[in-house]
Amino acid sequence: xxxxxxxxxxxxxxxxxxxxxxxxxxxxxxxxxxxxxxxxxxxxxxxxxxxxxxxxxxxxxxxxxxxxxxxxxxxxxxxxxxxxxxxxxxxxxxxxxxxxxxxxxxxxxxxxxxxxxxxxxxxxxxxxxxxxxxxxxxxxxxxxxxxxxxxxxxxxxxxxxxxxxxxxxxxxxxxxxxxxxxxxxxxxxxxxxxxxxxxxxxxxxxxxxxxxxxxxxxxxxxxxxxxxxxxxxxxxxxxxxxxxxxxxxxxxxxxxxxxxxxxxxxxxxxxxxxxxxxxxxxxxxxxxxxxxxxxxxxxxxxxxxxxxxxxxxxxxxxxxxxxxxxxxxxxxxxxxxxxxxxxxxxxxxxxxxxxxxxxxxxxxxxxxxxxxxxxxxxxxxxxxxxxxxxxxxxxxxxxxxxxxxxxxxxxxxxxxxxxxxxxxxxxxxxxxxxxxxxxxxxxxxxxxxxxxxxxxxxxxxxxxxxxxxxxxxxxxxxxxx
Amino acid sequence: xxxxxxxxxxxxxxxxxxxxxxxxxxxxxxxxxxxxxxxxxxxxxxxxxxxxxxxxxxxxxxxxxxxxxxxxxxxxxxxxxxxxxxxxxxxxxxxxxxxxxxxxxxxxxxxxxxxxxxxxxxxxxxxxxxxxxxxxxxxxxxxxxxxxxxxxxxxxxxxxxxxxxxxxxxxxxxxxxxxxxxxxxxxxxxxxxxxxxxxxxxxxxxxxxxxxxxxxxxxxxxxxxxxxxxxxxxxxxxxxxxxxxxxxxxxxxxxxxxxxxxxxxxxxxxxxxxxxxxxxxxxxxxxxxxxxxxxxxxxxxxxxxxxxxxxxxxxxxxxxxxxxxxxxxxxxxxxxxxxxxxxxxxxxxxxxxxxxxxxxxxxxxxxxxxxxxxxxxxxxxxxxxxxxxxxxxxxxxxxxxxxxxxxxxxxxxxxxxxxxxxxxxxxxxxxxxxxxxxxxx
Numbered sequence: 001x002x003x004x005x006x007x008x009x010x011x012x013x014x015x016x017x018x019x020x021x022x023x024x025x026x027x028x029x030x031x032x033x034x035x036x037x038x039x040x041x042x043x044x045x046x047x048x049x050x051x052x053x054x055x056x057x058x059x060x061x062x063x064x065x066x067x068x069x070x071x072x073x074x075x076x077x078x079x080x081x082x083x084x085x086x087x088x089x090x091x092x093x094x095x096x097x098x099x100x101x102x103x104x105x106x107x108x109x110x111x112x113x114x115x116x117x118x119x120x121x122x123x124x125x126x127x128x129x130x131x132x133x134x135x136x137x138x139x140x141x142x143x144x145x146x147x148x149x150x151x152x153x154x155x156x157x158x159x160x161x162x163x164x165x166x167x168x169x170x171x172x173x174x175x176x177x178x179x180x181x182x183x184x185x186x187x188x189x190x191x192x193x194x195x196x197x198x199x200x201x202x203x204x205x206x207x208x209x210x211x212x213x214x215x216x217x218x219x220x221x222x223x224x225x226x227x228x229x230x231x232x233x234x235x236x237x238x239x240x241x242x243x244x245x246x247x248x249x250x251x252x253x254x255x256x257x258x259x260x261x262x263x264x265x266x267x268x269x270x271x272x273x274x275x276x277x278x279x280x281x282x283x284x285x286x287x288x289x290x291x292x293x294x295x296x297x298x299x300x301x302x303x304x305x306x307x308x309x310x311x312x313x314x315x316x317x318x319x320x321x322x323x324x325x326x327x328x329x330x331x332x333x334x335x336x337x338x339x340x341x342x343x344x345x346x347x348x349x350x351x352x353x354x355x356x357x358x359x360x361x362x363x364x365x366x367x368x369x370x371x372x373x374x375x376x377x378x379x380x381x382x383x384x385x386x387x388x389x390x391x392x393x394x395x396x397x398x399x400x401x402x403x404x405x406x407x408x409x410x411x412x413x414x415x416x417x418x419x420x421x422x423x424x425x426x427x428x429x430x431x432x433x434x435x436x437x438x439x440x441x442x443x444x445x446x447x448x449x450x451x452x453x454x455x456x457x458x459x460x461x462x463x464x465x466x467x468x469x470x471x472x473x474x475x476x477x478x479x480x481x
Numbered sequence: 482x483x484x485x486x487x488x489x490x491x492x493x494x495x496x497x498x499x500x501x502x503x504x505x506x507x508x509x510x511x512x513x514x515x516x517x518x519x520x521x522x523x524x525x526x527x528x529x530x531x532x533x534x535x536x537x538x539x540x541x542x543x544x545x546x547x548x549x550x551x552x553x554x555x556x557x558x559x560x561x562x563x564x565x566x567x568x569x570x571x572x573x574x575x576x577x578x579x580x581x582x583x584x585x586x587x588x589x590x591x592x593x594x595x596x597x598x599x600x601x602x603x604x605x606x607x608x609x610x611x612x613x614x615x616x617x618x619x620x621x622x623x624x625x626x627x628x629x630x631x632x633x634x635x636x637x638x639x640x641x642x643x644x645x646x647x648x649x650x651x652x653x654x655x656x657x658x659x660x661x662x663x664x665x666x667x668x669x670x671x672x673x674x675x676x677x678x679x680x681x682x683x684x685x686x687x688x689x690x691x692x693x694x695x696x697x698x699x700x701x702x703x704x705x706x707x708x709x710x711x712x713x714x715x716x717x718x719x720x721x722x723x724x725x726x727x728x729x730x731x732x733x734x735x736x737x738x739x740x741x742x743x744x745x746x747x748x749x750x751x752x753x754x755x756x757x758x759x760x761x762x763x764x765x766x767x768x769x770x771x772x773x774x775x776x777x778x779x780x781x782x783x784x785x786x787x788x789x790x791x792x793x794x795x796x797x798x799x800x801x802x803x804x805x806x807x808x809x810x811x812x813x814x815x816x817x818x819x820x821x822x823x824x825x826x827x828x829x830x831x832x833x834x835x836x837x838x839x840x841x842x843x844x845x846x847x848x849x850x851x852x853x854x855x856x857x858x859x860x861x862x863x864x865x866x867x868x869x870x871x872x873x874x875x876x877x878x879x880x881x882x883x884x885x886x887x888x889x890x891x892x893x894x895x896x897x898x899x900x901x902x903x904x905x906x907x908x909x910x911x912x913x914x915x916x917x918x919x920x921x922x
Contacts, residue, residue: 186730
């Protein structure tokens with residue numbers, strides 16, 4: 001990480017900078033992507049992104065400037081430009097920046113096994129080719145790919161108050177998907193969704209998700225879906241597998257609890273929230289089985305870190321306890337604006353975007369039931385696996401989600417596979433139908449690198465750990481007849 | 482130094498870094514953007530972003546690899562970084578296999594285009610905006626400044642596209658989720674045009690402020706304004722017109738290859754000439770001014786990237802790697818927009834849709850929400866704003882059996898999302914009147 005300056009003296013601000021507070025957030029990220037599609041290695045790509053964002057509070061205003069020029073001259077120019085924006089808009093500022101916290105964090109962070117060796121490029125391609133060859137097992141398999149993205153990032157935050165934080169990350173996203181087609185029917189099956197497997201660490205991630213051998217396994221399930229009947233329609237219980245639970249948590253708990261949405265910042269784009277400030281402390285978000293935590297301490301999870309991008313120390317925090325809403329997902333600035341407690345979740349997706357309130361690791365805490373016990377408790381329902389479609393209103397209430405694969409459950413036993421399963425509901429009441437929560441043996445740690453939000457737009461990494469869960473009385477339906 | 486001259490210098494440095502037998506191709510993207518985020522008629526986050534990226538591809542025989550590099554803007558430093566990237570890629574190539582799907586331009590087709598007048602300073606625009614919106618709950622984003630795209634290769638081809646645009650997207654809120662959304666974007670800023678548009682927002686806000694009506698799920702007549710149809714077009718852009726997705730049965734329009742059709746009045750094309758996207762793509766292929774996709778309701782074309790052309794034996798037609806349209810245009814019909822509510826009679830006037838996705842992709846069945854200014858209309862007159870509704874319907878019904886009319890006027894909308902960078906995509910769409918739209922929640 002040669003471009004993140006490690007000498008504080010190199011980027012002290014110019015003596016003429018008249019600011020109440022300044023910070024510099026250096027980000028360098030390097031990545032390599034490997035993909036084999038239909039047994040053909042795809043073009044190798046690598047990326048090196050680096051730059052710095054200067055943030056300045058001056059005259060009651062707030063401004064930022066981002067540049068890839070991390071030389072002392074470039075950094076100073078960015079600070080001056082940020083100060084100009086702060087002063088130019090001070091009289092219009094939504095918050096007097098003189099009232100905002102001025103962080104001085106000190107510390108560091110590193111992903112687990114961050115320096116452990118990874119395969120060579122040739123070895124990555126060989127690994128992916130093996131899975132690709134196994135996946136193309138039948139003429140009805142019309143497209144398939146196996147891929148892995150490797151990302152390494154260094155973030156350094158320096159503040160005028162003496163803050164200095166260095167955080168080093170390594171992310172892996174192994175992914176495998178298969179499309180089968182026959183008789184006018186097309187079905188796609190994947191290994192926990194498109195980049196649903198995304199964690200910090202090294203090769204142990206592939207072992208954790210049985211990536212080796214997944215090509216044949218996923219392809220066989222795609223063929224099975226071709227022959228499966230359409231998902232039945234009606235009101236029934238659903239058993240959501242972790243790779244659907246993560247989407248359910250993300251869309252109908254994570255986004256509505258973002259404090260910047262509640263404050264209205266996102267109303268022109270991502271939307272508002274059905275959650276209002278008066279709900280915290282009393283509102284019943286879900287049944288007594290619902291426990292949601294913001295947990296940046298789970299080492300392998302995608303969005304673990306020690307400090308957020310505003311320098312707030314990160315700690316595990318309950319957002320919903322026994323079904324009662326306790327606090328929002330809001331960083332230090334949003335907390336000051338709203339007068340509410342929050343968490344360390346002010347995050348930016350790179351050096352060229354400002355921090356906003358984001359999910360990080362948002363987890364559903366496990367309960368007591370084994371997977372078999374969850375199934376046994378369902379009289380009439382369907383097991384839903386792997387998200388394939390997601391849609392929700394701008395207040396994060398009326399949702400409709402689709403899955404890759406379903407299995408009918410009758411009288412407490414898993415029956416036949418069904419295709420095109422969908423379900424719909426309303427967040428404000430759906431979580432109150434949470435009837436049973438799987439124990440730790442049913443938990444998977446998944447997430448997405450592609451959570452979109454913000455003006456300007458940002459795509460950020462989010463982790464979700466969840467057990468399998470049963471919901472009662474859900475509106476389920478299939479595809480077009 | 483101009484950005485074009487800087488890019489020429491960078492390309493020269495990569496030329497000089499080549500060893501015998503090697504070729505290169507560079508795709509360049511840069512911008513100087515002022516972003517100003519606003520909420521409740523105030524400024525939330527103002528800032529400036531300067532960024533330059535070059536994706537340098539090194540090619541030897543049919544082996545190739547690329548490195549996307551953030552650049553500082555300093556000519557010497559970036560030339561050194563680009564040369565180092567070439568050296569790094571040279572070390573990678575022996576580890577790679579030959580690429581059977583590599584397709585490069587077979588000629589040299591250089592171009593240079595500059596569009597857009599100098600824009601007012603962003604802080605001056607913000608002042609105009611907030612004064613015009615005075616007293617209203619205004620929330621939105623201003624993005625303004627120049628955007629650059631370039632291509633260069635070792636055969637001497639040079640393409641450069643420079644355009645200065647502004648894009649102001651805003652909503653005026655009444656309360657909760659009741660709001661109107663408008664935009665003002667283009668190449669030449671006019672304070673009068675801004676004032677007119679915000680005044681129109683204020684007028685619409687009065688309609689949204691009426692007591693809302695909740696409708697039960699069911700089937701309703703509907704008029705989809707161009708901004709609502711834009712959401713459907715953008716969902717279709719997600720692989721719908723991709724030749725690769727069509728060849729592998731993954732396109733939502735795959736049924737149209739075996740006879741499914743839309744209404745014969747539906748004409749859709751990739752109309753680069755009508756948009757702001759460059760006339761070249763990242764691999765250096767020129768883009769035709771117009772690629773027909775749907776004619777008389779039938780699928781007649783697809784977007785073919787160079788790799789797909791090689792893989793399936795097709796002719797490349799300037800598509801990007803994702804084979805997504807960048808300037809999709811749909812022809813207008815005969816219904817005057819001012820007559821749309823009268824033609825609707827009683828039903829839903831939908832200003833915006835939101836968060837579309839497929840509920841059954843092979844059937845092109847999609848779901849999504851109404852958003853912003855959506856009204857219940859009776860006898861051609863707005864009665865009440867409507868609480869958000871979820872629809873779930875197929876394209877073949879919406880723009881097929883149930884299509885009653887398309888408006889004669891079309892609206893051009895510049896892409897407003899700014900993931901990673903400002904986009905140069907656009908859509909040009911009419912409004913659509915449908916006899917029935919299925920709402921489920």
